[in-house]
Amino acid sequence: MTEVPISDGDLQALADDQLDPARRAEVEAHVAANPDAARTVAVYRAQNTALHEAYDGALNEPVPERFLRTHRQRRGGGLIRIAAALVLFVLGGAGGWWLNDLAPPSRAALASQVSERARIAHAVYVPEVRHPVEVTAAEQGHLTAWLTKRIGAQLIVPELTSAGYDLMGGRLLPGGGTPAAQIMYEDQSGARLTLYIRASGPDDAKSALRYDRAAGVGVYYWDDGEKGYALAGELQKEPLLKVAKLVYRQLNR
Template identity: 25%
Template sequence: MESTQGLPLEVRLSAYLDGQLPQAEMEEINAILAEDDEAREVYEKLKLGSEFGARAFDRMLQEPIPLDLVRNIKEAGKNDDESPKLGFADIPVAALPASRRSAFWPQALAASLVIFLAGGAAGYLISEQKQTSFRVANNQFAPARTWLDDIADYHRIYSRQTRHLVEVPASEQQHIVEWLSASTGVSFALPDLSAQKLTFEGARLLVAGGKPTAQLLYRDAENEIFAICFLQSEPVDGSTELAESMRNDIGLVSWQKGNASYVVVGPSADPDLERIAEAVSESI
Protein backbone atom coordinates (compact mmCIF):
# COMPACT_ATOMS: atom_id res chain seq x y z
CA MET A 1 0.00 0.00 0.00
CA GLU A 2 1.36 3.43 -1.01
CA SER A 3 0.89 6.69 0.87
CA THR A 4 -1.19 9.49 -0.63
CA GLN A 5 0.19 12.20 1.63
CA GLY A 6 0.23 15.56 -0.18
CA LEU A 7 -2.28 14.49 -2.85
CA PRO A 8 -5.73 16.13 -3.31
CA LEU A 9 -8.41 15.18 -0.77
CA GLU A 10 -10.55 13.52 -3.46
CA VAL A 11 -7.67 11.20 -4.36
CA ARG A 12 -6.99 10.33 -0.74
CA LEU A 13 -10.69 9.63 -0.11
CA SER A 14 -10.88 7.45 -3.22
CA ALA A 15 -7.93 5.38 -2.03
CA TYR A 16 -9.53 5.23 1.43
CA LEU A 17 -12.79 4.03 -0.12
CA ASP A 18 -10.91 1.23 -1.91
CA GLY A 19 -8.94 0.26 1.22
CA GLN A 20 -5.65 1.07 -0.47
CA LEU A 21 -4.03 3.10 2.33
CA PRO A 22 -1.62 2.16 5.13
CA GLN A 23 -3.25 1.72 8.51
CA ALA A 24 -1.84 5.00 9.88
CA GLU A 25 -3.26 6.95 6.95
CA MET A 26 -6.61 5.17 7.25
CA GLU A 27 -6.82 6.40 10.83
CA GLU A 28 -5.90 9.90 9.68
CA ILE A 29 -8.73 9.89 7.11
CA ASN A 30 -11.12 8.59 9.79
CA ALA A 31 -10.28 11.61 11.91
CA ILE A 32 -10.77 13.98 8.97
CA LEU A 33 -14.20 12.49 8.19
CA ALA A 34 -15.23 12.76 11.83
CA GLU A 35 -14.46 16.49 11.97
CA ASP A 36 -14.86 17.88 8.44
CA ASP A 37 -18.40 18.14 6.99
CA GLU A 38 -17.10 19.02 3.53
CA ALA A 39 -14.84 15.96 3.50
CA ARG A 40 -17.78 13.76 4.49
CA GLU A 41 -19.87 15.20 1.64
CA VAL A 42 -17.13 14.49 -0.91
CA TYR A 43 -16.72 10.97 0.51
CA GLU A 44 -20.46 10.23 0.24
CA LYS A 45 -20.52 11.42 -3.38
CA LEU A 46 -17.52 9.27 -4.27
CA LYS A 47 -19.08 6.30 -2.48
CA LEU A 48 -22.38 6.76 -4.30
CA GLY A 49 -20.63 6.98 -7.66
CA SER A 50 -18.51 3.94 -6.92
CA GLU A 51 -21.51 1.82 -5.89
CA PHE A 52 -23.50 2.86 -8.95
CA GLY A 53 -20.55 2.12 -11.24
CA ALA A 54 -20.10 -1.30 -9.66
CA ARG A 55 -23.77 -2.16 -10.16
CA ALA A 56 -23.65 -0.99 -13.77
CA PHE A 57 -20.54 -3.10 -14.39
CA ASP A 58 -22.20 -6.16 -12.82
CA ARG A 59 -25.23 -5.70 -15.08
CA MET A 60 -22.93 -5.39 -18.09
CA LEU A 61 -21.23 -8.67 -17.19
CA GLN A 62 -24.62 -10.40 -17.06
CA GLU A 63 -25.53 -9.31 -20.60
CA PRO A 64 -25.41 -12.17 -23.15
CA ILE A 65 -22.40 -12.13 -25.47
CA PRO A 66 -23.43 -11.11 -29.03
CA LEU A 67 -23.22 -13.96 -31.52
CA ASP A 68 -21.14 -11.84 -33.90
CA LEU A 69 -18.53 -11.32 -31.18
CA VAL A 70 -18.40 -15.06 -30.45
CA ARG A 71 -17.94 -15.80 -34.15
CA ASN A 72 -15.16 -13.20 -34.44
CA ILE A 73 -13.34 -14.63 -31.40
CA LYS A 74 -13.55 -18.16 -32.82
CA GLU A 75 -12.33 -16.94 -36.20
CA ALA A 76 -9.42 -15.13 -34.58
CA GLY A 77 -8.55 -18.30 -32.67
CA LYS A 78 -8.44 -20.25 -35.91
CA ASN A 79 -6.16 -17.66 -37.50
CA ASP A 80 -3.83 -17.81 -34.50
CA ASP A 81 -3.64 -21.60 -34.78
CA GLU A 82 -2.66 -21.33 -38.44
CA SER A 83 0.07 -18.71 -37.92
CA PRO A 84 3.61 -19.82 -36.90
CA LYS A 85 4.50 -19.44 -33.23
CA LEU A 86 7.69 -17.63 -32.23
CA GLY A 87 9.50 -18.47 -29.04
CA PHE A 88 11.40 -15.95 -26.98
CA ALA A 89 14.66 -17.24 -28.47
CA ASP A 90 13.38 -16.47 -31.97
CA ILE A 91 13.02 -12.74 -31.27
CA PRO A 92 16.00 -10.77 -32.62
CA VAL A 93 18.15 -9.15 -29.97
CA ALA A 94 17.64 -5.75 -31.63
CA ALA A 95 13.87 -6.08 -31.05
CA LEU A 96 14.24 -6.39 -27.29
CA PRO A 97 13.77 -3.11 -25.36
CA ALA A 98 16.90 -1.64 -23.85
CA SER A 99 17.21 -1.90 -20.12
CA ARG A 100 16.39 1.32 -18.28
CA ARG A 101 15.55 2.50 -14.83
CA SER A 102 11.91 1.97 -13.88
CA ALA A 103 9.66 5.03 -13.86
CA PHE A 104 6.62 2.93 -12.98
CA TRP A 105 5.42 4.63 -9.81
CA PRO A 106 5.15 8.26 -11.05
CA GLN A 107 3.58 7.21 -14.36
CA ALA A 108 1.25 4.63 -12.86
CA LEU A 109 0.14 7.06 -10.15
CA ALA A 110 -0.57 9.82 -12.67
CA ALA A 111 -2.49 7.48 -14.96
CA SER A 112 -4.47 5.91 -12.13
CA LEU A 113 -5.38 9.30 -10.71
CA VAL A 114 -6.73 10.49 -14.05
CA ILE A 115 -8.70 7.28 -14.62
CA PHE A 116 -10.01 7.08 -11.07
CA LEU A 117 -11.08 10.71 -10.86
CA ALA A 118 -12.71 10.55 -14.28
CA GLY A 119 -14.49 7.31 -13.39
CA GLY A 120 -15.56 8.56 -9.98
CA ALA A 121 -16.90 11.81 -11.42
CA ALA A 122 -18.74 9.97 -14.17
CA GLY A 123 -20.22 7.51 -11.69
CA TYR A 124 -21.35 10.30 -9.41
CA LEU A 125 -22.90 12.34 -12.23
CA ILE A 126 -24.63 9.26 -13.59
CA SER A 127 -26.00 8.35 -10.17
CA GLU A 128 -27.27 11.91 -9.68
CA GLN A 129 -29.07 11.91 -13.03
CA LYS A 130 -30.01 8.27 -13.54
CA GLN A 131 -33.68 8.68 -12.61
CA THR A 132 -34.14 11.69 -14.90
CA SER A 133 -32.26 10.02 -17.74
CA PHE A 134 -34.32 6.85 -17.31
CA ARG A 135 -37.56 8.79 -17.60
CA VAL A 136 -36.34 10.70 -20.65
CA ALA A 137 -35.19 7.50 -22.34
CA ASN A 138 -38.53 5.85 -21.61
CA ASN A 139 -40.46 8.80 -23.03
CA GLN A 140 -38.37 8.74 -26.21
CA PHE A 141 -38.15 5.05 -26.90
CA ALA A 142 -40.99 3.36 -25.01
CA PRO A 143 -44.34 5.02 -25.70
CA ALA A 144 -46.83 4.80 -22.84
CA ARG A 145 -49.31 1.92 -23.03
CA THR A 146 -52.90 3.03 -23.67
CA TRP A 147 -56.27 1.46 -23.00
CA LEU A 148 -56.40 0.40 -26.67
CA ASP A 149 -53.38 -1.87 -26.08
CA ASP A 150 -55.33 -3.58 -23.28
CA ILE A 151 -58.38 -3.92 -25.51
CA ALA A 152 -56.33 -5.51 -28.31
CA ASP A 153 -54.87 -8.03 -25.86
CA TYR A 154 -58.32 -8.92 -24.51
CA HIS A 155 -59.77 -9.30 -28.01
CA ARG A 156 -56.92 -11.56 -29.09
CA ILE A 157 -57.81 -13.91 -26.20
CA TYR A 158 -61.61 -13.79 -26.11
CA SER A 159 -62.15 -13.92 -29.88
CA ARG A 160 -60.72 -17.46 -29.81
CA GLN A 161 -63.16 -18.65 -27.18
CA THR A 162 -66.19 -20.73 -28.14
CA ARG A 163 -68.15 -21.85 -25.10
CA HIS A 164 -66.86 -18.97 -22.92
CA LEU A 165 -66.90 -16.15 -25.45
CA VAL A 166 -69.14 -13.95 -23.28
CA GLU A 167 -69.83 -13.42 -19.60
CA VAL A 168 -73.53 -12.58 -20.02
CA PRO A 169 -75.39 -13.98 -23.08
CA ALA A 170 -77.33 -11.93 -25.65
CA SER A 171 -80.62 -13.24 -24.28
CA GLU A 172 -80.18 -10.90 -21.27
CA GLN A 173 -79.96 -7.61 -23.16
CA GLN A 174 -81.76 -5.48 -20.58
CA HIS A 175 -79.52 -6.78 -17.81
CA ILE A 176 -76.43 -6.13 -19.94
CA VAL A 177 -77.38 -2.48 -20.47
CA GLU A 178 -78.16 -1.90 -16.79
CA TRP A 179 -75.08 -3.78 -15.57
CA LEU A 180 -72.53 -2.18 -17.87
CA SER A 181 -74.02 1.32 -17.57
CA ALA A 182 -73.75 1.13 -13.78
CA SER A 183 -70.28 -0.46 -13.87
CA THR A 184 -68.68 1.96 -16.34
CA GLY A 185 -70.67 5.15 -15.68
CA VAL A 186 -71.51 5.36 -19.41
CA SER A 187 -75.11 5.29 -20.62
CA PHE A 188 -75.57 3.44 -23.90
CA ALA A 189 -77.95 1.53 -26.13
CA LEU A 190 -77.11 -1.85 -27.63
CA PRO A 191 -76.30 -1.26 -31.31
CA ASP A 192 -78.26 -3.39 -33.79
CA LEU A 193 -75.68 -4.38 -36.40
CA SER A 194 -77.79 -6.85 -38.35
CA ALA A 195 -77.48 -4.56 -41.40
CA GLN A 196 -73.73 -5.15 -41.18
CA LYS A 197 -74.44 -8.90 -40.95
CA LEU A 198 -73.26 -9.10 -37.36
CA THR A 199 -75.06 -11.07 -34.65
CA PHE A 200 -74.92 -9.94 -31.02
CA GLU A 201 -73.46 -12.70 -28.80
CA GLY A 202 -73.33 -11.06 -25.34
CA ALA A 203 -71.05 -8.97 -23.14
CA ARG A 204 -68.15 -8.86 -20.69
CA LEU A 205 -66.80 -6.41 -18.14
CA LEU A 206 -63.07 -5.70 -18.52
CA VAL A 207 -60.45 -3.41 -17.02
CA ALA A 208 -58.59 -1.29 -19.58
CA GLY A 209 -56.36 1.66 -18.78
CA GLY A 210 -57.13 1.02 -15.12
CA LYS A 211 -60.87 1.66 -15.62
CA PRO A 212 -63.95 -0.60 -15.84
CA THR A 213 -64.62 -1.17 -19.51
CA ALA A 214 -67.61 -2.66 -21.32
CA GLN A 215 -67.15 -5.19 -24.11
CA LEU A 216 -70.02 -6.04 -26.45
CA LEU A 217 -69.29 -9.01 -28.72
CA TYR A 218 -70.66 -9.75 -32.20
CA ARG A 219 -70.10 -12.57 -34.72
CA ASP A 220 -70.24 -12.43 -38.53
CA ALA A 221 -71.19 -15.11 -41.06
CA GLU A 222 -67.53 -16.24 -41.35
CA ASN A 223 -67.39 -16.78 -37.56
CA GLU A 224 -65.10 -13.79 -37.05
CA ILE A 225 -65.55 -11.91 -33.75
CA PHE A 226 -66.01 -8.14 -33.51
CA ALA A 227 -66.25 -6.13 -30.31
CA ILE A 228 -67.44 -2.72 -29.17
CA CYS A 229 -65.64 -1.48 -26.07
CA PHE A 230 -66.10 1.73 -24.10
CA LEU A 231 -65.10 3.38 -20.84
CA GLN A 232 -65.60 6.69 -19.09
CA SER A 233 -63.16 9.47 -20.05
CA GLU A 234 -62.69 13.23 -19.89
CA PRO A 235 -65.76 14.88 -21.48
CA VAL A 236 -65.50 16.38 -24.96
CA ASP A 237 -67.89 18.62 -26.85
CA GLY A 238 -69.76 16.56 -29.41
CA SER A 239 -67.66 13.72 -30.78
CA THR A 240 -64.22 13.32 -32.29
CA GLU A 241 -63.42 11.87 -35.69
CA LEU A 242 -62.87 8.14 -36.10
CA ALA A 243 -59.22 7.13 -35.76
CA GLU A 244 -57.90 3.86 -37.18
CA SER A 245 -54.99 1.93 -35.67
CA MET A 246 -53.60 -1.60 -35.68
CA ARG A 247 -52.03 -3.96 -33.17
CA ASN A 248 -50.56 -6.71 -35.37
CA ASP A 249 -53.57 -8.73 -36.58
CA ILE A 250 -56.09 -6.61 -34.64
CA GLY A 251 -57.73 -3.56 -36.21
CA LEU A 252 -59.20 -0.76 -34.06
CA VAL A 253 -61.36 2.25 -34.89
CA SER A 254 -61.70 4.60 -31.92
CA TRP A 255 -63.39 7.89 -31.07
CA GLN A 256 -64.69 9.94 -28.16
CA LYS A 257 -68.21 11.17 -27.53
CA GLY A 258 -69.47 13.02 -24.49
CA ASN A 259 -67.92 11.48 -21.37
CA ALA A 260 -66.82 8.22 -22.99
CA SER A 261 -64.18 6.73 -25.27
CA TYR A 262 -65.25 4.03 -27.72
CA VAL A 263 -63.49 1.54 -29.98
CA VAL A 264 -64.65 -1.07 -32.47
CA VAL A 265 -62.28 -4.04 -32.69
CA GLY A 266 -61.99 -6.74 -35.32
CA PRO A 267 -59.63 -8.47 -37.74
CA SER A 268 -57.23 -5.94 -39.23
CA ALA A 269 -57.81 -7.43 -42.69
CA ASP A 270 -61.57 -6.72 -42.64
CA PRO A 271 -62.37 -3.90 -45.10
CA ASP A 272 -65.70 -3.11 -43.38
CA LEU A 273 -64.31 -2.26 -39.94
CA GLU A 274 -64.60 1.51 -40.41
CA ARG A 275 -68.12 1.17 -41.81
CA ILE A 276 -69.11 -0.88 -38.74
CA ALA A 277 -67.59 1.78 -36.47
CA GLU A 278 -69.59 4.50 -38.24
CA ALA A 279 -72.80 2.55 -37.62
CA VAL A 280 -71.92 2.03 -33.96
CA SER A 281 -71.04 5.70 -33.38
CA GLU A 282 -74.47 6.72 -34.67
CA SER A 283 -76.48 4.21 -32.61
CA ILE A 284 -74.71 3.55 -29.33
Protein backbone atom coordinates in the same frame (compact mmCIF):
# COMPACT_ATOMS: atom_id res chain seq x y z
CA MET B 1 -77.84 -50.49 -36.96
CA THR B 2 -74.63 -51.64 -35.32
CA GLU B 3 -73.81 -50.54 -31.82
CA VAL B 4 -70.68 -48.38 -31.78
CA PRO B 5 -68.59 -48.86 -28.67
CA ILE B 6 -68.31 -45.64 -26.66
CA SER B 7 -65.01 -45.03 -24.89
CA ASP B 8 -64.11 -42.64 -22.10
CA GLY B 9 -62.34 -40.67 -24.83
CA ASP B 10 -65.71 -40.11 -26.49
CA LEU B 11 -67.18 -38.83 -23.24
CA GLN B 12 -64.19 -36.49 -22.77
CA ALA B 13 -64.56 -35.17 -26.30
CA LEU B 14 -68.29 -34.64 -25.81
CA ALA B 15 -67.66 -32.67 -22.62
CA ASP B 16 -64.96 -30.65 -24.40
CA ASP B 17 -67.06 -30.05 -27.50
CA GLN B 18 -64.46 -31.66 -29.76
CA LEU B 19 -66.44 -34.39 -31.55
CA ASP B 20 -67.29 -34.16 -35.22
CA PRO B 21 -71.05 -33.82 -35.73
CA ALA B 22 -71.70 -37.44 -36.81
CA ARG B 23 -69.90 -38.98 -33.86
CA ARG B 24 -71.38 -36.38 -31.55
CA ALA B 25 -74.90 -37.58 -32.40
CA GLU B 26 -73.93 -41.19 -31.62
CA VAL B 27 -72.30 -40.32 -28.33
CA GLU B 28 -75.19 -38.09 -27.30
CA ALA B 29 -77.61 -40.94 -27.98
CA HIS B 30 -75.49 -43.25 -25.83
CA VAL B 31 -75.32 -40.68 -23.03
CA ALA B 32 -79.08 -40.12 -23.13
CA ALA B 33 -79.63 -43.83 -22.51
CA ASN B 34 -76.90 -44.30 -19.88
CA PRO B 35 -77.17 -42.39 -16.60
CA ASP B 36 -73.61 -43.34 -15.64
CA ALA B 37 -72.20 -41.92 -18.85
CA ALA B 38 -74.37 -38.81 -18.45
CA ARG B 39 -73.04 -38.34 -14.93
CA THR B 40 -69.45 -38.70 -16.16
CA VAL B 41 -69.92 -36.07 -18.86
CA ALA B 42 -71.56 -33.75 -16.32
CA VAL B 43 -68.62 -34.19 -13.94
CA TYR B 44 -66.07 -33.44 -16.68
CA ARG B 45 -67.99 -30.33 -17.67
CA ALA B 46 -68.22 -29.23 -14.04
CA GLN B 47 -64.44 -29.64 -13.74
CA ASN B 48 -63.93 -27.33 -16.73
CA THR B 49 -66.33 -24.78 -15.27
CA ALA B 50 -64.57 -24.92 -11.91
CA LEU B 51 -61.23 -24.16 -13.60
CA HIS B 52 -62.72 -21.12 -15.32
CA GLU B 53 -64.25 -19.91 -12.07
CA ALA B 54 -60.95 -20.25 -10.28
CA TYR B 55 -58.66 -18.71 -12.88
CA ASP B 56 -60.50 -16.48 -15.37
CA GLY B 57 -59.88 -13.49 -13.12
CA ALA B 58 -56.26 -13.50 -14.31
CA LEU B 59 -57.41 -12.54 -17.83
CA ASN B 60 -58.62 -9.16 -16.68
CA GLU B 61 -55.66 -8.09 -14.63
CA PRO B 62 -53.64 -5.32 -16.23
CA VAL B 63 -50.38 -6.58 -17.73
CA PRO B 64 -47.62 -5.79 -15.19
CA GLU B 65 -45.13 -3.16 -16.19
CA ARG B 66 -42.24 -5.61 -15.71
CA PHE B 67 -43.35 -7.71 -18.68
CA LEU B 68 -43.52 -4.65 -20.87
CA ARG B 69 -40.17 -3.36 -19.65
CA THR B 70 -38.56 -6.52 -20.95
CA HIS B 71 -39.51 -5.43 -24.44
CA ARG B 72 -38.31 -1.87 -24.06
CA GLN B 73 -34.93 -2.83 -22.70
CA ARG B 74 -34.30 -5.28 -25.47
CA ARG B 75 -35.35 -2.92 -28.18
CA GLY B 76 -32.21 -0.83 -27.78
CA GLY B 77 -34.25 2.32 -28.30
CA GLY B 78 -32.41 3.96 -25.42
CA LEU B 79 -29.10 4.10 -27.25
CA ILE B 80 -30.71 5.41 -30.38
CA ARG B 81 -32.39 8.12 -28.40
CA ILE B 82 -29.14 9.12 -26.72
CA ALA B 83 -27.44 9.16 -30.09
CA ALA B 84 -30.21 11.35 -31.50
CA ALA B 85 -29.90 13.73 -28.56
CA LEU B 86 -26.13 13.99 -29.06
CA VAL B 87 -26.54 14.76 -32.73
CA LEU B 88 -28.96 17.55 -31.93
CA PHE B 89 -26.69 18.90 -29.25
CA VAL B 90 -23.66 18.87 -31.53
CA LEU B 91 -25.55 20.56 -34.34
CA GLY B 92 -26.51 23.23 -31.85
CA GLY B 93 -30.12 23.23 -32.95
CA ALA B 94 -32.84 24.22 -30.56
CA GLY B 95 -34.29 20.82 -31.15
CA GLY B 96 -34.85 19.75 -27.58
CA TRP B 97 -38.53 20.36 -27.70
CA TRP B 98 -39.13 17.91 -30.48
CA LEU B 99 -36.96 15.26 -28.97
CA ASN B 100 -40.06 14.04 -27.22
CA ASP B 101 -41.71 13.41 -30.54
CA LEU B 102 -38.67 11.51 -31.73
CA ALA B 103 -38.67 9.12 -28.82
CA PRO B 104 -41.14 6.27 -29.23
CA PRO B 105 -43.94 6.40 -26.65
CA SER B 106 -43.31 4.06 -23.75
CA ARG B 107 -45.14 0.75 -23.70
CA ALA B 108 -46.84 1.83 -20.51
CA ALA B 109 -48.24 4.91 -22.20
CA LEU B 110 -49.47 2.81 -25.10
CA ALA B 111 -50.97 0.25 -22.78
CA SER B 112 -53.16 2.88 -21.20
CA GLN B 113 -54.70 3.85 -24.50
CA VAL B 114 -58.17 2.69 -25.33
CA SER B 115 -57.07 1.19 -28.64
CA GLU B 116 -54.35 -0.93 -27.04
CA ARG B 117 -56.58 -2.15 -24.24
CA ALA B 118 -59.34 -2.96 -26.69
CA ARG B 119 -56.98 -4.90 -28.92
CA ILE B 120 -55.67 -7.00 -26.04
CA ALA B 121 -59.18 -7.67 -24.72
CA HIS B 122 -60.21 -8.65 -28.25
CA ALA B 123 -57.31 -11.10 -28.56
CA VAL B 124 -58.08 -12.55 -25.14
CA TYR B 125 -61.79 -13.23 -25.51
CA VAL B 126 -62.43 -13.80 -29.22
CA PRO B 127 -60.81 -17.28 -29.23
CA GLU B 128 -62.89 -18.40 -26.23
CA VAL B 129 -65.11 -21.22 -27.38
CA ARG B 130 -67.35 -21.78 -24.40
CA HIS B 131 -67.12 -18.53 -22.43
CA PRO B 132 -66.71 -15.66 -24.86
CA VAL B 133 -69.23 -13.47 -22.99
CA GLU B 134 -70.49 -13.20 -19.42
CA VAL B 135 -74.04 -12.14 -20.26
CA THR B 136 -75.54 -13.33 -23.53
CA ALA B 137 -77.68 -11.48 -26.05
CA ALA B 138 -80.70 -13.38 -24.72
CA GLU B 139 -80.59 -11.06 -21.70
CA GLN B 140 -79.93 -7.81 -23.52
CA GLY B 141 -81.89 -5.67 -21.07
CA HIS B 142 -79.89 -6.99 -18.17
CA LEU B 143 -76.66 -6.65 -20.15
CA THR B 144 -77.24 -2.95 -20.81
CA ALA B 145 -78.36 -2.15 -17.26
CA TRP B 146 -75.53 -4.08 -15.63
CA LEU B 147 -72.74 -2.65 -17.79
CA THR B 148 -74.15 0.89 -17.53
CA LYS B 149 -74.02 0.61 -13.78
CA ARG B 150 -70.54 -0.86 -13.67
CA ILE B 151 -68.78 1.49 -16.11
CA GLY B 152 -70.61 4.48 -14.69
CA ALA B 153 -71.97 5.86 -17.97
CA GLN B 154 -75.10 5.17 -20.00
CA LEU B 155 -74.31 2.35 -22.39
CA ILE B 156 -75.98 1.81 -25.75
CA VAL B 157 -75.54 -1.60 -27.37
CA PRO B 158 -75.44 -0.93 -31.11
CA GLU B 159 -77.34 -3.10 -33.59
CA LEU B 160 -75.05 -4.46 -36.31
CA THR B 161 -77.35 -6.94 -38.01
CA SER B 162 -77.47 -4.78 -41.16
CA ALA B 163 -73.70 -5.33 -41.48
CA GLY B 164 -74.14 -9.08 -40.97
CA TYR B 165 -73.12 -9.21 -37.30
CA ASP B 166 -75.34 -10.62 -34.57
CA LEU B 167 -74.98 -9.61 -30.95
CA MET B 168 -73.44 -12.39 -28.81
CA GLY B 169 -73.40 -10.54 -25.50
CA GLY B 170 -70.87 -8.76 -23.36
CA ARG B 171 -68.62 -8.77 -20.38
CA LEU B 172 -67.11 -6.45 -17.83
CA LEU B 173 -63.36 -5.87 -17.95
CA PRO B 174 -62.18 -4.68 -14.55
CA GLY B 175 -58.65 -3.63 -13.72
CA GLY B 176 -56.46 -0.75 -14.82
CA GLY B 177 -58.41 1.74 -12.73
CA THR B 178 -61.45 2.17 -14.97
CA PRO B 179 -63.81 -0.71 -15.56
CA ALA B 180 -64.69 -1.19 -19.21
CA ALA B 181 -67.32 -3.09 -21.15
CA GLN B 182 -66.74 -5.43 -24.06
CA ILE B 183 -69.60 -6.20 -26.44
CA MET B 184 -69.08 -9.08 -28.85
CA TYR B 185 -70.64 -9.73 -32.27
CA GLU B 186 -70.38 -12.63 -34.68
CA ASP B 187 -71.15 -13.07 -38.36
CA GLN B 188 -72.40 -16.18 -40.19
CA SER B 189 -68.86 -17.46 -40.75
CA GLY B 190 -68.01 -17.18 -37.05
CA ALA B 191 -65.82 -14.05 -37.45
CA ARG B 192 -66.07 -11.88 -34.37
CA LEU B 193 -65.94 -8.16 -33.67
CA THR B 194 -65.66 -6.54 -30.26
CA LEU B 195 -66.68 -3.08 -29.13
CA TYR B 196 -64.78 -1.76 -26.11
CA ILE B 197 -66.40 1.04 -24.09
CA ARG B 198 -65.21 2.90 -21.04
CA ALA B 199 -66.07 6.17 -19.34
CA SER B 200 -63.65 8.93 -20.37
CA GLY B 201 -61.04 9.89 -17.79
CA PRO B 202 -59.54 13.35 -17.15
CA ASP B 203 -56.68 12.57 -19.57
CA ASP B 204 -58.95 11.58 -22.44
CA ALA B 205 -59.65 14.26 -24.99
CA LYS B 206 -62.63 14.22 -27.31
CA SER B 207 -61.46 12.81 -30.60
CA ALA B 208 -62.67 11.79 -34.05
CA LEU B 209 -62.40 8.32 -35.56
CA ARG B 210 -58.80 7.07 -35.61
CA TYR B 211 -57.32 3.82 -36.87
CA ASP B 212 -54.58 1.57 -35.61
CA ARG B 213 -53.58 -1.93 -36.70
CA ALA B 214 -51.24 -4.37 -35.02
CA ALA B 215 -50.81 -8.13 -34.92
CA GLY B 216 -53.58 -8.70 -37.42
CA VAL B 217 -56.19 -6.81 -35.39
CA GLY B 218 -57.52 -3.50 -36.67
CA VAL B 219 -59.02 -0.97 -34.25
CA TYR B 220 -61.15 2.12 -34.93
CA TYR B 221 -61.36 4.25 -31.83
CA TRP B 222 -62.80 7.58 -30.77
CA ASP B 223 -63.91 9.52 -27.73
CA ASP B 224 -67.14 11.49 -27.55
CA GLY B 225 -66.11 13.37 -24.41
CA GLU B 226 -68.18 11.13 -22.19
CA LYS B 227 -67.02 7.68 -23.24
CA GLY B 228 -64.12 6.20 -25.16
CA TYR B 229 -64.93 3.55 -27.77
CA ALA B 230 -62.87 1.09 -29.77
CA LEU B 231 -64.13 -1.34 -32.38
CA ALA B 232 -61.70 -4.21 -32.94
CA GLY B 233 -61.65 -6.95 -35.54
CA GLU B 234 -59.52 -8.96 -37.93
CA LEU B 235 -61.30 -7.28 -40.86
CA GLN B 236 -59.39 -5.15 -43.31
CA LYS B 237 -59.46 -1.38 -42.85
CA GLU B 238 -62.29 -0.54 -45.25
CA PRO B 239 -64.90 -3.10 -44.14
CA LEU B 240 -64.07 -2.37 -40.50
CA LEU B 241 -64.58 1.35 -41.13
CA LYS B 242 -68.07 0.62 -42.49
CA VAL B 243 -69.01 -1.12 -39.25
CA ALA B 244 -67.33 1.59 -37.16
CA LYS B 245 -69.44 4.23 -38.91
CA LEU B 246 -72.56 2.19 -38.26
CA VAL B 247 -71.69 2.07 -34.56
CA TYR B 248 -70.77 5.76 -34.50
CA ARG B 249 -74.08 6.81 -36.08
CA GLN B 250 -76.15 4.82 -33.59
CA LEU B 251 -74.30 6.23 -30.61
CA ASN B 252 -74.64 9.80 -31.80
CA ARG B 253 -78.26 9.83 -32.76
